[in-house]
Amino acid sequence: MAEAAPRRHPTLDEVAERAGVSRSVASRALNNAPHVSRAKREAVERAVRQLGYVPNPTARALATRQTGAAALVVSGEDPSIFADPFFARVIVGASAALDEADLHLMLCLAASDRGRKRVEELLRSRGADGVMLMALREDDPLVRMADEARMPVVFGGRPVGSVPRWYVDVDNVGGAREATEHLVSLGRRRVAVICGRLDTEAGRARYRGYRDAMLGAGLDPFPPLEGDFTERSGAAAMAALLAEHPDVDGVFAANDNMAVGALRTVREAGRRVPADVAVVGFDDLTVAQIADPPLTTVHQPVEALGREMARMLVALVNGQDPTPLVLPTRLAVRASA
Amino acid sequence: MAEAAPRRHPTLDEVAERAGVSRSVASRALNNAPHVSRAKREAVERAVRQLGYVPNPTARALATRQTGAAALVVSGEDPSIFADPFFARVIVGASAALDEADLHLMLCLAASDRGRKRVEELLRSRGADGVMLMALREDDPLVRMADEARMPVVFGGRPVGSVPRWYVDVDNVGGAREATEHLVSLGRRRVAVICGRLDTEAGRARYRGYRDAMLGAGLDPFPPLEGDFTERSGAAAMAALLAEHPDVDGVFAANDNMAVGALRTVREAGRRVPADVAVVGFDDLTVAQIADPPLTTVHQPVEALGREMARMLVALVNGQDPTPLVLPTRLAVRASA
DNA sequence: GTGCGCTTTGGGAGCGCTCCCACTGGAAGC
DNA sequence: GCTTCCAGTGGGAGCGCTCCCAAAGCGCAC
DSSP: OOOOOSSOOOOHHHHHHHHTSOHHHHHHHHTTOSSOOHHHHHHHHHHHHHHTOOOOHHHHHHHHTOOSEEEEEEEOSOGGGGGSHHHHHHHHHHHHHHHHTTOEEEEEEEOSHHHHHHHHHHHHHTOSSEEEEEOOOTTOHHHHHHHHOSSOEEEESOOTTOOOSSEEEEOHHHHHHHHHHHHHHTTOOSEEEEBOOTTSHHHHHHHHHHHHHHHHTTOOOOOOOBOOSSHHHHHHHHHHHHHHOTTOOEEEESSHHHHHHHHHHHHHTTOOTTTTOEEEEEEOOHHHHHSSSOOEEEEOOHHHHHHHHHHHHHHHHTTOOOOOEEEOOEEEOOTTO | OOOOOSSOOOOHHHHHHHHTSOHHHHHHHHTTOSSOOHHHHHHHHHHHHHHTOOOOHHHHHHHHTOOSEEEEEEEOSOGGGGGSHHHHHHHHHHHHHHHHTTOEEEEEEEOSHHHHHHHHHHHHHTOSSEEEEEOOOTTOHHHHHHHHOSSOEEEESOOTTOOOSSEEEEOHHHHHHHHHHHHHHTTOOSEEEEBOOTTSHHHHHHHHHHHHHHHHTTOOOOOOOBOOSSHHHHHHHHHHHHHHOTTOOEEEESSHHHHHHHHHHHHHTTOOTTTTOEEEEEEOOHHHHHSSSOOEEEEOOHHHHHHHHHHHHHHHHTTOOOOOEEEOOEEEOOTTO
């Protein structure tokens, strides 16, 4: 038997009775609403203390039509993409901002079909006051669902093929451009690219940034060589690159994991980093600092991303109409380039 | 203006009316309860489809006194401890298990005072059907709150100084013992230890396992040298160790981050791993595999930890009385030892 | 003394669902 | 023929809160 409740929860009625006031007055006192005399307010406070009263959030939610919770949905068929520390840091930021607005955080990993179904239900049933949506693939059904949702939706990053009404993103194009320009400024001329999945907007935008920088420097951009954001795929891509273009002297990888994989392959091929091949990553996760050599990479404000998504959502919930936000990146120069 | 709702949500009453039945019958049909004729059941289903009806979870929660959500609380004064990929993987496991039971996951980072206060309110107000509690420090006020909570509580790991009624833990003592025995079996005799925080039960248990193994092998255990589970602290501890005991030939670090720090310090001191100093970690996070050399470490089933916590909680919510669980660890032997 | 406007108060009607219970009518048992 | 039973049904009373609104109380200008 689980914790036979010591005594039933006291209700607002009981508080009111004990304080010698009506339920209305007690409610107002509790919510710091006006139109309550000082004496009654204090009487209510006393009764609350004596009874150990805590308002029932469900009842309040039913009456106010506000659940007091915001959901963060992380999409993707593979649940382990969530193991990427990236999301953990987004959550830290979002959690802090939601705390300030007194909203709870519901986390939905929409990996399995079942999970996806539950997200759809959440969206349709107003099981939360608003939703933050992340990591959407091309044609993700969640995008359509979000359109039809009966609550505010903020996107983290932009989905492929559509520009949502409200989103927070990082400057993927600018970051990739800066990374590539850095390689060029070091005198590298045969600068290759290891793209992320090109069915994500981040993957595409980072390739665009690379391409812009190469063209701007009068160099030939490499065609997109696609990885899937894992270390393994970075290592494989680098191997292919060395085989096909032995003279490559710089590599921009669309994230740190792949950059670390590339680092490993370069070393195993007997070449030095950065002397023979300079490598730049993207993200600036912990792994960039402990890589050998430490990875030059595009720093993105991950916690700020979460924080700003949450703030935007709070604004929407409060009936405001915030404008989309693109957060700046900056290059963290370390030993690898 | 945020999304002027296209039309008000249809309610169960409207469904019932459209289907030509009473609200009771509609409710029963919706919940697959008995005592509904086939014809009416189908009529209700049709009405649901036509109206695009979705039950209001809040109203249901109020009536059933079940919120349909479980909370995962991660304690700790520093919110960034949550950035440890460890928690992300716990969440993946917990989320999957909760999905199966149709429970939502609420995530509470009880870092700030404000966050802690909100957790307390959650615990006292039955804002969730149950709670999973992790990463508790000595004297964490959350432990007391959990005792007084009006809902089931499952601990992840055991808090210092008390054995909760329900918990899931990994075999910290056994894992640490096995790690140390491995070092001894390699012929190492001066095997030192870099402990984790000794105000956590995991930190203490891992030291106990180390000590047991040393004594069992007839060797002198080193006194506890405490780190705080970060790479930096591991590096510092290792430096101190080399200064004081230049002849140390093996190190057991209580987690991977500290082991990686130790690795770095050993190399910077001009010694070789594992030839001069063999190093073993604990956790088997991604970092263990990409470390140089790859880290021999105690693998713990992190996702299973989350999954089992969630399952235990579900059992409690369903009125059962599950028994505490200690999950086994195993040594993942790589190049560092 | 009357009327106006203000704050303070409590009654009551929801919010949308579940679930107890009383009722119906037809099948089964005697 | 009667009672007994039970699947099927709908009415209605909650769950615990918010919030509208009418009424009461009171000071103050006229």
